[in-house]
Amino acid sequence: MDTGTHVVMGIALGGLATLDPVVAGSHATATSVLIGTIAGSQIPDIDTVLKLRNNAIYIRNHRGVTHSIPAVILWPLLIIAVVYPFFTGANLLHLWAWTFAAVFIHVFVDIFNAYGTQALRPFSSKWVALGVINTFDPIIFAIHIIGIFLWIFGAKPGVTFLIMYAVIIAYYLRRYMAKNKVLCEVKKIIPDATEVIIAPTMRFHQWRIAAMNKEHFFVGRAVNNEVQILDQFIRIPVPNTPVIEAAKKDTNLSAFLSFSPVYRWEVDEYNDFYEVRFIDLRYRSNGHYPFVAVVQLDCDLKPISSYTGWVFSEKKLRKKLSIIPS
Template identity: 30%
Template sequence: MDPITHGVIGLAISAYSGDPVAFTNPVSLGCAIGAMSPDIDIIAKLKGDYVYLKHHRGISHSIPALFVLAGIITIGLSLFFAEFQLLRVFIWTLIGCISHTFFDILNSYGAKLFMPFTKKKSMIGILMLYDPVITVLCFLLIFVKEKTTALYIGIAMSFFIYLISRWMMKQRAEKIVKNYYHHGYKVCSVNILPALMAYHKWDFIVSTKSHNLVGQVNLLNGKIFERKKFKIPEDEDIQMFKETNMGKYFQDFTPIYQVIKSEEMDNIVLKSIDLRYYLRNNFMHHATVIYDCEKNIVQSFFHPYHIQKNIPVIEVK
């Protein structure tokens, strides 16, 4: 989710404090700023997309960092308000910080909640990057002036019921995909992700003994649309890619990728594709490693957001 949406969620959550939802209220302000603060890792973008995508949703989204961010924000706010309940503002600011990582985990990108103990991303993958239902619930909490206990309970229940319904939609999508590919392939794994744009559609990556299949399932009619079909690469090609700096980066960046080998002008080219995100008739993120005929690395590139965008990666020779 974008920082503004996170801020709206934080502002809405502060309504449960019982205080008026307003930027003149340190509880509301702390919760809203806290909900945006883990995206402070955007400063890494000053060093380019390669560094930014490496660190995005990393340490700044982890449990230890959330406490640190909440503390810094609370101390900062205390300088601007004469009447200030330090512990109370800290608690609600921390809740705002936690909400950020929580909602990031609910979408398909995930977040490294337990850094520095592990670099593995936690990911549930049931919400789109922007979810209109969550926005509507937040606006009700922010803009309804006469807030009753029934309203608070109703919105909380609506939120949890909505999450359960999205989880059930994901399970149904997985069942449809498994049934569709059950007869023609030996299915090893099925990954279901929320579509980037369409609310009623879910993206899938099916790994089989022979192919990786990428497509989308429409829950309204149960139809499968297969976008791409890739042959499983040779183990040697996968290992070659993994041993490069680009390969190590790409494995950390995405858990689901495809390696494609080709030969171009006496060079061996290994191209890797992040299979998770498909937009405007192409996958969003790619990587390329070029070798000479003796399998020495000539060049490596990271292609974030578009295949034509080339970021050189230094390899140890």
């Protein structure tokens, strides 16, 4: 989920914790638990700072180690080590339990996004992405905001957020069923599909679709369970040519390939350099595919420039690269 949603989830969980008699009976415990749930709902995304270095490091590592099983165990201990000295009268066990719940829920809800997490590390580096909830879901965010306002205006937080979470669980189930309906429709159109990726959008009844069979890639969308195929590409295996192999050694392309499960590729030859481009097919937006990796190589196959990330026009992409082909 996005940062804002994780913040309101932390506040809501702190309110829900008042149902715990130990928390409700101690001001120090209640205050430290609220701080712990807010911090716990944020700390797995500390790897966002990697974006300050470059996109390749961010793409390869975001929602990786910081969302792993060891991290889920260690983050609450780190938070408690910082918070508890200011609230020595707090119940340490209950502070840990609710902080752990905040960290666990953060990682758990991220699994439902299309981006996913590597939550099974160190046992598996596989990305777990159920693709049911958009990274920012306005309905989930609004429900939390309503709950927080009710708390501010005097509603009992425990009961308020218990009802709120019951509604959200029902919403998750509804989204899961909606995705399955779209999947059934896609299989009617592409019965021999070997893989189908369905990604949510901010709109409840709209989904992005990327699918493949042995011969083709298909890109489409679903609106109110009606599936429309927007683009179709011949599925050409990536060749083991010297140009491609040299490009794969670039950190930007390597990061792209570690993250993207469905893509097409292009190689262009100019007067004094080659350009290799890999295009993720999951994020079609207004006829454009914004998530790409581009590597430019000189005639000796040495890298000149490269980029990976989201870019929404060819002009902006060229600005991120040092060479503009004539």
